[in-house]
Amino acid sequence: MKSxxxxxxxxxxxxxxxxxxxxxxxxxxxxxxxxxxxxxAGARPVLNKFSDLVQEKNLxxxxxxxxxxxxxxxxxxxxxxxxxxxxxxxxxxxxxxKAERVFNEHLLHGKVVEEYLIPEKMQPVSAK
Amino acid sequence: xxxxLSLHILDIAENALRAGASSVGIDILADIAEDLLTIVxxxxxxxxxxxxxxxxxxxxxxxxTTRKIGLGVPFFKQAAELSGGQxxxxxxKGSGTKVTATFVLSSIDRMPLGDVASTMHxxxxxxxxxxxxxxxxxxxDAGGKYVFEMRTEEMxxxxxxVPFHTPEVSAYIREYLTEHIKDVLQHTGKDTI
Numbered sequence: 001m002k003s004x005x006x007x008x009x010x011x012x013x014x015x016x017x018x019x020x021x022x023x024x025x026x027x028x029x030x031x032x033x034x035x036x037x038x039x040x041a042g043a044r045p046v047l048n049k050f051s052d053l054v055q056e057k058n059l060x061x062x063x064x065x066x067x068x069x070x071x072x073x074x075x076x077x078x079x080x081x082x083x084x085x086x087x088x089x090x091x092x093x094x095x096x097x098k099a100e101r102v103f104n105e106h107l108l109h110g111k112v113v114e115e116y117l118i119p120e121k122m123q124p125v126s127a128k
Numbered sequence: 129x130x131x132x133l134s135l136h137i138l139d140i141a142e143n144a145l146r147a148g149a150s151s152v153g154i155d156i157l158a159d160i161a162e163d164l165l166t167i168v169x170x171x172x173x174x175x176x177x178x179x180x181x182x183x184x185x186x187x188x189x190x191x192x193t194t195r196k197i198g199l200g201v202p203f204f205k206q207a208a209e210l211s212g213g214q215x216x217x218x219x220x221k222g223s224g225t226k227v228t229a230t231f232v233l234s235s236i237d238r239m240p241l242g243d244v245a246s247t248m249h250x251x252x253x254x255x256x257x258x259x260x261x262x263x264x265x266x267x268x269d270a271g272g273k274y275v276f277e278m279r280t281e282e283m284x285x286x287x288x289x290v291p292f293h294t295p296e297v298s299a300y301i302r303e304y305l306t307e308h309i310k311d312v313l314q315h316t317g318k319d320t321i
Contacts, residue, residue: 002300002303004283010297014294014297023219036200039139039241040130040203047250048249051250054298055296055299057164063293064253120143
């Protein structure tokens with residue numbers, strides 16, 4: 001059985017890598033809506049998928065996190081991608097497969113997956 | 129409706145976090161002898177006054193301004209009542225809230241507990257500052273008691289300033305939770321409940 005003590009060994013390994021990088025404002029953020037509407041629409045497996053992929057590739061500059069209801073419940077699960085220096089990108093009706101594609105094309109190679117984007121007129125004000 | 133009780137736990141815990149909780153407790157007890165599953169979610173958030181408390185089970189009540197319906201608590205209540213159980217909420221304005229849901233374990237209308245490890249993993253890795261405590265207990269009908277307890281405070285001490293969302297740490301927490309939860313749940317006589 002795994003023991004929490006193993007976290008100590010992980011900490012020692014990871015601390016060395018952490019000191020090498022600049023902490024502020026350089027991380028890409030992947031934000032998944034996790035209110036009742038998001039959860040009911042399948043947001044949890046989407047977050048899990050992003051989280052798993054980030055773990056697999058050991059990407060320390062991508063943060064997978066969550067937010068509440070954006071008031072566009074019919075588009076859930078909604079995923080916002082914030083790449084530093086670039087406009088916010090909002091993907092709608094996500095599922096784990098789409099998440100994998102967004103991860104491979106957008107997060108790894110900087111290419112926005114156009115077909116999952118929110119319709120233009122529904123863009124959040126902050127992204128306009 | 130949410131298809132798993134673990135999704136309700138995630139949903140109710142998110143309410144607690146939005147209420148400004150700095151610590152959230154999740155306590156699951158599967159009592160085979162009593163044929164009862166009890167889920168308790170406790171927080172030290174802003175709490176509710178009596179009037180608000182009376183409204184939360186109403187599907188047309190919400191504090192949010194982005195839409196007019198809040199379905200989290202009514203869904204959870206419905207899930208409990210469908211199985212023959214019930215939901216109760218205790219709350220004090222300024223000191224926190226305690227949501228208790230009971231379910232008849234053997235009821236065919238009880239939703240499965242589902243992937244609790246995944247719910248806890250998401251809560252922990254996306255709310256670095258919050259102290260979560262998780263307690264899972266199985267009581268079998270021979271009087272045996274099996275417990276898994278986990279506190280993020282303890283993990284934070286071991287990790288010092290390394291955040292939970294660090295890929296290697298996050299992966300470890302997920303595996304740790306999955307393994308221990310499975311180990312305790314097997315004492316129900318099934319892989320999951």
